[in-house]
Amino acid sequence: MPSVSRNSQSPLDTPPLFSERPEWSDITPLDQYEDANPVAPIFYSADYKDATDYFRGVVKTGEKSERVLDLTERVIRLNPAHYSAWQYRYETLIALGSPLDVELKLMDELAVKFLKTYQVWHHRRLLVTLTRNPAPELKFIATSLKEDAKNYHTWSYRQWLLAYFNDEDLWQGELDFVEMMTTQDVRNNSAWHHRFFVVFQSGLREGETDRARVIKRELTYVKHNISLAANNPSAWNYLRGILDANNIPYADLGEFVKPYATSPQDLPVSDLVDLENPPPAKGAELPCAPAIEFLADIYEKQGGQDGLRQAAELWRSLADEHDTMRKKYWEYRTRDALKT
């Protein structure tokens, strides 16, 4: 629900009402039509009423001019969800042949100010579709993610930009970028999702055509990240994602997963570091639920009395101890497996 309270502006920043500006005296402001009893009447501020009265007036005459850009900007600043003002502004920019880089500069400010408003991002898409200059956008998005590293609109915009232009130069730095984002916060699922998009959904790009090598690289990457933070569902989902997308049996990861599904005191002490299977970091809270679950999946797939017995045992430990919130789910998995 749009219930964002707008930054209150100091009186000095508040521009004069349009009704007080001589240069607007030729426009007839048009009141909003309301019948006697509107649902949830909004007690508009004087600023908002003034700006929207003039906006309705301008729409009526069909004027598309420089001053309409001022007016729509004012309406948008007062109500960034006003999609008609955005639409009219866009058409005005086109009609005037306005420099779109100037508009994008303004959008840099508004995007950060109204980060959660769909329209800001939508408008930006329209502009970039016309300028066909996506490269600077990547930098802008990176800056904007500094404000909110999980903002859905920001990430969607990046995904759209890459897929829409599908330009080799654009993709070039993407893996490094997303790695930087996961390094900053290994639990940022938006970054993990983006990585999946870049590696597995963007087609076979230069340098990425040797899929066996790419899969190996991704497995190494995700295993390394799990070793740093074992209880990170984003990384485990990513691991499953790689395996599912490439039809790799979960059992291939058995050696890696086992230490994460085991109590630390039961782990054999070893000085040998297996680079393929990095061990949990010291102090990790083990066993962790995603690993137990993963191991149970391996046993379930293996099947037979022995496999199912071991899977059921693991599910019981999830239900009773390590993941009690999903007790009913683990009990259901057990019933389901034993039924077949």
Add this chain to the structure above:
Amino acid sequence: MSEERFHLPPLARAGHASHCKRCLSGLPGSQSEVDASKLALSFYCIGSLDLLGAMDTTSQTDRQSWKDWIWEQQTKGRHGSGFRPSSFMTPRPGLGSSETYTEYDTPHIIMTYTALLCLSILRDDFLKLDRAGIINFMRACQRDDGSFSIVPGSNETDLRTLYCAFAISHMLNDWSGVDTTRAAAFIASCRTYEGGYGQAPFCEAQGGTTYIAIASLHLAPQLQKPPLTLVERQSTIHWLLQNQDQSGGFCGRTGKDADACYCFWCGATLEILDAKHLIDANSLVRFLASCQFKYGGISKAPGETPDPYHTYLSLAALAMYPPGQDVAHNEAASWRIEPIDPLLNATKETVKWAREHIPA
């Protein structure tokens, strides 16, 4: 955890009802953003009263004036008919009966869906509904890729609008305004490796859009049933359940904080997938109980400001997941919510009314 006993406070029914009534009677100027989505806000307010069984605490006069206002928003023109969010782009003295809307004051597909539900809650007879016009309007909104724009000709699109087109078709019992095959292909393109759906192709799985994808697939009678393969269904259920965190509430994306609205979006999806029994309902109730604001209304998380959207969706979640006998004790009665239809997101009684009165 569900094992632990916890003291369940009563559901502050009267407080939540008055929060919604207050919003219906007026909003401060700081809420001007509601201009562009006022019919949706009306739905959350009126819908909350419906879930609480509190419609009879409103006056006949109020109900009539709400209906009149909603019908005022039905508008016709070159893209067909439907409902606009409010009269925010309509200058005085309004449109005469023969006039048509401008390109800046067209119907809006999400508002059309919420208008039909509001009018059903208000038990309207729908004699004024321009059914053929709505079919044309949906046709004008569907894009080549199968998705729908919020208003005709706009590039603004995501899965929400597709769900609204499906829900409207279901209520009209007329699917001639939508190409369900193309729409289903668009839904499939939004599926992610996590088992949920994003708002557009390549986007991260999110609880709200996952509800919308799954509900849409189940609404359309033409699409194959069940719409998901066994493996897909399992992974969607798994992802949805994973979103219930230690607070008992659901988060909308992996690793985010729990938020009351996702108790509905994830909970309703699980019900549609026949997996309702797998949720830890008592923990969910405990979380929603803690999101109650002391002066009425429910907020997205404990200690936040309440709003009609989170109030409605929390109540709707509770309609599906009431507290068990073991925790409700003497407060059980206060937690009773009218049964809900998870596909259309309204009470069963209201959906029955819609299905009986909206089709031609």
